Amino acid sequence: MSDLLPADLEAIRNAEPGQEAIDAAWHRVQLARHPQRPRTLDLAARMFEGFVELHGDRSFREDPAIVGGPALLDGRPVMVIGHQKGIDTESNIFRNFGSPHPEGFRKAQRLMRLAEKLAMPVITFLDTAGAFPGPAAEERGQAEAIATSIKLMTGLQVPIVVVIVGEGGSGGALAIGVGDVVLALENAVYSVISPEGCASILWRDPEKAPIAAAAMRMTAADQLALGVIDGIIEEPSDGAQADPAAAARAIKSAVLEALSGIGQVTPEALLTSRYARLRSIGLVIEAPGEQAPPLQPVTLRRRIGRVLRLPGVPRPPRWSEIWPSTDDEANEGDE
Amino acid sequence: MRIKFPLRRRDAPADAWTKCPSCDSQIFSKQLERNLRVCPTCGHHFRMSIGERIDLLLDEGSFVERDAGLTSGDPLAFHDQKPYPDRLEAATLKTGLREAAVWGTGRIEGYPVAIGLFDFRFMGGSMGSVVGEKVARCFETALTERIPALIVAASGGARMQEGTLSLLQLAKTTAPLARMDMAGVPFISLLTDPTTGGVLASFASLGDVIVAEPRALIGFAGARVASGTVGEELPEGFQTSEFLLEHGFVDLVVARSDLRAELAALLRVLQPAPMDVDWAQGDQRGWGPIGVLSGFAERLGGAVSETIGIDVKPEDEGGSNGNGPTRDRTHRAESERP
Numbered sequence: 001m002s003d004l005l006p007a008d009l010e011a012i013r014n015a016e017p018g019q020e021a022i023d024a025a026w027h028r029v030q031l032a033r034h035p036q037r038p039r040t041l042d043l044a045a046r047m048f049e050g051f052v053e054l055h056g057d058r059s060f061r062e063d064p065a066i067v068g069g070p071a072l073l074d075g076r077p078v079m080v081i082g083h084q085k086g087i088d089t090e091s092n093i094f095r096n097f098g099s100p101h102p103e104g105f106r107k108a109q110r111l112m113r114l115a116e117k118l119a120m121p122v123i124t125f126l127d128t129a130g131a132f133p134g135p136a137a138e139e140r141g142q143a144e145a146i147a148t149s150i151k152l153m154t155g156l157q158v159p160i161v162v163v164i165v166g167e168g169g170s171g172g173a174l175a176i177g178v179g180d181v182v183l184a185l186e187n188a189v190y191s192v193i194s195p196e197g198c199a200s201i202l203w204r205d206p207e208k209a210p211i212a213a214a215a216m217r218m219t220a221a222d223q224l225a226l227g228v229i230d231g232i233i234e235e236p237s238d239g240a241q242a243d244p245a246a247a248a249r250a251i252k253s254a255v256l257e258a259l260s261g262i263g264q265v266t267p268e269a270l271l272t273s274r275y276a277r278l279r280s281i282g283l284v285i286e287a288p289g290e291q292a293p294p295l296q297p298v299t300l301r302r303r304i305g306r307v308l309r310l311p312g313v314p315r316p317p318r319w320s321e322i323w324p325s326t327d328d329e330a331n332e333g334d335e
Numbered sequence: 336m337r338i339k340f341p342l343r344r345r346d347a348p349a350d351a352w353t354k355c356p357s358c359d360s361q362i363f364s365k366q367l368e369r370n371l372r373v374c375p376t377c378g379h380h381f382r383m384s385i386g387e388r389i390d391l392l393l394d395e396g397s398f399v400e401r402d403a404g405l406t407s408g409d410p411l412a413f414h415d416q417k418p419y420p421d422r423l424e425a426a427t428l429k430t431g432l433r434e435a436a437v438w439g440t441g442r443i444e445g446y447p448v449a450i451g452l453f454d455f456r457f458m459g460g461s462m463g464s465v466v467g468e469k470v471a472r473c474f475e476t477a478l479t480e481r482i483p484a485l486i487v488a489a490s491g492g493a494r495m496q497e498g499t500l501s502l503l504q505l506a507k508t509t510a511p512l513a514r515m516d517m518a519g520v521p522f523i524s525l526l527t528d529p530t531t532g533g534v535l536a537s538f539a540s541l542g543d544v545i546v547a548e549p550r551a552l553i554g555f556a557g558a559r560v561a562s563g564t565v566g567e568e569l570p571e572g573f574q575t576s577e578f579l580l581e582h583g584f585v586d587l588v589v590a591r592s593d594l595r596a597e598l599a600a601l602l603r604v605l606q607p608a609p610m611d612v613d614w615a616q617g618d619q620r621g622w623g624p625i626g627v628l629s630g631f632a633e634r635l636g637g638a639v640s641e642t643i644g645i646d647v648k649p650e651d652e653g654g655s656n657g658n659g660p661t662r663d664r665t666h667r668a669e670s671e672r673p
Contacts, residue, residue: 131536131555133555133556135569135570135573137555138554138555138556138573138574139570139582140582141540141582141583141584142536142555142556143535143536143539143540143554143555144540144541144584146505146536146537146555147505147509147535147536147537147538147539147540147541148540148541150505150506150509150536150537151509151510151512151513151541152513153506154506154509154510154513155510155513155514155516155517168499170493170502170533171502171505171532171533171536171555174502174503174505174506175536178506190499190502191498191499191502192493192494192495192497192498192499192501192502192533193493193495198495201495202415202416202495203415203416212415215411215413215414215415216411216413216495216498216499217411217498218498218499223499226410226411226498226499226500228499228500228503274510275510275514278503278506278507278510279471279507279510281464281500281503281504281506281507282410282463282464282465282467282468282497282500282501282503282504282507283407283408283409283410283464283497283500284405284407284408284464284465284468285405285406285407285408285465286402286404286405287404287405287406288404318386318390318395319385319386319387319389319390319398320384320386320387320389320390321386322386322431323384323385323386323387323389323430323431323432323437323454324384324386324387324431325372325381325382325383325384325386325387325456326384326429326430326456
């Protein structure tokens with residue numbers, strides 16, 4: 001599509017977000033990825049009582065990149081599920097850097113179904129760079145695992161509160177991130193693709209990741225403005241990594257408030273409002289328009305004429321003539 | 336001074352021939368079109384436009400496009416090398432489409448479907464707010480009209496230019512599927528080259544039946560990403576339709592020439608569940624072969640011998656394949672009783 005590039009590339013560069021905005025966005029990305037940031041197991045210990053971690057997807061294996069189990073939140077049973085990154089090289093290798101395989105999502109599905117059975121609200125913590133893209137994950141149906149997880153959450157008959165704690169990376173985050181209330185820590189980020197991935201596709205240069213981060217508006221404040229999340233949880237002044245205990249307290253009170261906001265509702269009402277929330281996300285410009293093939297009454301003369309290709313009997317235009325194919329490579333490799 | 340030729344020049348012959356990327360043979364473009372854009376030498380399936388798909392799959396004159404007026408905004412004011420609205424405009428100029436997906440209703444061999452189709456040439460078939468909306472409305476219409484849904488996917492994934500709004504389309508397009516499960520309305524997913532990323536990680540993987548075209552690229556992450564991340568050798572045929580069939584994620588791999596017949600065969604046996612089933616009363620709607628036959632016999636009276644045959648015509652005997660709930664059959668039985 002280079003033929004359509006505007007002549008004045010300089011003008012386009014100027015239209016990009018200013019350096020200040022780029023630096024600010026990139027700073028948030030760095031904070032969201034901070035190795036000392038509180039992780040799910042950390043939060044499970046600080047926010048809840050009696051957390052019991054459950055293991056395995058009952059199908060293939062245990063995936064330590066997603067952890068979860070039942071716990072008590074102020075005495076009330078809830079199901080806690082979240083991504084789990086490591087804190088050093090060794091634990092990160094064990095946890096696969098918080099990038100789940102299909103088994104992780106299937107374990108999450110299993111825990112959610114258990115929560116539904118026992119009428120426990122589900123609380124999830126999002127902190128992943130994304131679902132793992134390796135060959136083994138593909139073989140075992142990474143896309144199917146994510147899709148099934150999302151579908152399960154859209155129809156789960158118990159309240160779901162989602163907290164984006166660190167990186168909310170693409171489908172791997174959304175797979176446990178569909179909820180009635182979605183909150184984010186102040187320095188958390190949420191994106192459709194990693195800024196590095198976006199930069200290498202659209203700018204053909206991973207070094208442009210800070211620009212991509214600003215362009216994608218990944219910060220919690222931007223996500224709130226876009227209507228993707230419902231609230232921001234303030235962090236201690238130096239960030240959650242500086243005072244995990246205070247961060248856990250803030251998350252706990254925000255989650256309790258979200259649950260009390262959902263209050264006493266029937267499963268039907270809960271699912272209706274969750275559906276409406278999802279259906280309303282995105283910007284769609286609606287103009288009237290309906291297209292039908294131009295029809296002519298099929299008479300016997302026409303039918304015979306069409307077969308014999310008689311003059312004066314035009315064939316109705318076919319859709320392939322309205323939307324034909326053009327043979328050129330149009331590789332707009334997106335996420 | 337240039338002399339203008341009085342007659343319109345013929346199109347340049349540059350596009351008269353197409354090179355097959357698979358076997359390198361030169362194919363006469365007209366022949367390629369006649370052959371449903373399948374290479375006559377090696378069977379390579381070229382990508383198709385939405386128009387060609389409609390002509391291939393649906394009965395002539397049956398397709399009615401819905402929501403043709405939906406267009407994308409620029410919610411993030413997104414700039415990369417050029418602004419997002421410019422990219423949309425360029426894609427529209429190239430394809431004649433307003434967005435990467437079109438949806439509507441039509442018929443396949445007489446069976447009504449709500450159908451959504453993707454065009455990969457429009458920004459890589461990527462799913463932004465409008466594409467997600469169209470897919471969701473396609474499912475919702477299938478749900479309210481109680482007709483099967485069919486999506487012909489060809490997409491690189493979620494559209495980066497709309498950020499997390501695109502990501503959330505994964506949930507928006509998947510949510511109606513949970514409702515269709517409850518309501519008993521089937522969804523057939525047809526995967527064509529290429530179907531990757533967010534589209535595969537949402538509705539496309541959730542078909543009650545998943546059909547794929549031969550040797551289509553189907554995968555979650557790009558093969559380059561997969562091998563780059565792990566530094567592993569990729570298995571033979573990685574991320575192809577056949578690979579997915581082998582690993583149990585696709586029901587059928589169907590050549591393009593058989594696609595329409597195969598879909599019709601599926602639609603014949605996968606009709607929405609009747610709304611007035613009373614499982615307790617075996618004689619109302621029997622379960623098992625004998626029950627079904629006797630159930631039909633009661634409803635149809637004299638018309639039995641004509642109706643319960645192997646080659647039931649869908650248009651004439653909509654009731655006998657479960658198309659349009661039991662009510663249809665009763666009507667027919669009554670009207671045939673003079």
